Amino acid sequence: MPDSPIRWVIFDAVGTLIEPTPSVATVYTTIAKQYGSLIDEEIVRERFRDTMNARLSDQTDEAMEYDFWQRTVAEVIGPTNDDRRCFEELYEHFAKPSSWRLKTGAQECVSALVSSGIQLGVASNFDSRLHGILDSVDLLQQLKLRLISSEIGWRKPARQFYERVLTDTGVEPSKHLMVGDDHDKDILPARQLGMRTFHVSESSSEAAAGSLFQLTDWLRNIDED
Known part of the structure; x- marks a missing residue:
């Protein structure tokens, strides 16, 4: 892709490049039961989704993220025989690289982009735990730019988050490709600032959408506007 108009490909992390293994609902349920909870995994899954969807503030930092996850565990699991230790075990679990795996197609996609010479970020x-997860995978160390919400003070879909992307790359918006699985947080706000986008979804109505396997083919065929 030597003639590609794209100079930077920026990936979302969770749900796009990496995913928890086992799932969040499975881990929450398993650890909660160790602390006396009898909660059902399907209830955990529903409550977790509702909690994520209900989050309102786009401003954040490390302390706010920690507090958010503490409240989330309490709301999703409910009371246990040791709420503090239950939360700490869950929080530490998702800091471990072994709790995550590459999404299907991530290895091939990132490897191809590294070979092409396009800059990756x-x-x-997320919070500072993401550094350890990325550092544990040689491939993901190739993503030289890291923008993590707790460190820059804003969460997607805040305009300020994407403005920081543009500031740190120093390249005009149209030379960026934002790749993510969340249409409202990854695709729409990036496009509003003039970035190109690729929606990682098999069911998206977007013209530029599909699997990570399809992303590299799409980049090869892209033309200058």
């Missing part, structure tokens, strides 16, 4: 609603 990650832009994620």
Whole structure:
């Protein structure tokens, strides 16, 4: 892709490049039961989804993220025989690289982009735990730019988050490709600032959408506007 108009490909992390293994609902349920909870995994899954969807503030930092996850565990699991230790075990679990795996197609996609010479970055609603996860995978160390919400003070879809992407790359918006699985947080706000986008979804109505396997083919065929 030597003639590609894209100079930077920016990936979302969770749900796009990496995913928890086992799933969040399975881990929450398993650890909660160790602390006396009898909660059902399907209830955990529903409550977790509702809690994520209900989050309102786009401003954040490390302390706010920690507090958010503490409240989330309490709301999702409910009371246990040791709420503090239950939360700490869950929080530490998702800091471990072994709790995550590459999404299907991530290995091939990132490897191809590294070979092409396009600059790569990650832009994620996460906290400092993400550094250890990325550092544990040689491939993901190739994503030289890391923008993590807790460190820059804003969460996607805040305009300020994407403005920080543009500031750190120093390249005009149209030369960026934002790749993510969340249409409202990854695709729409990036496009509003003039970035190109690729929606990682098999069911998206977007013209530029599909699997990570399809992303590299799409980049080869892209034309200058």
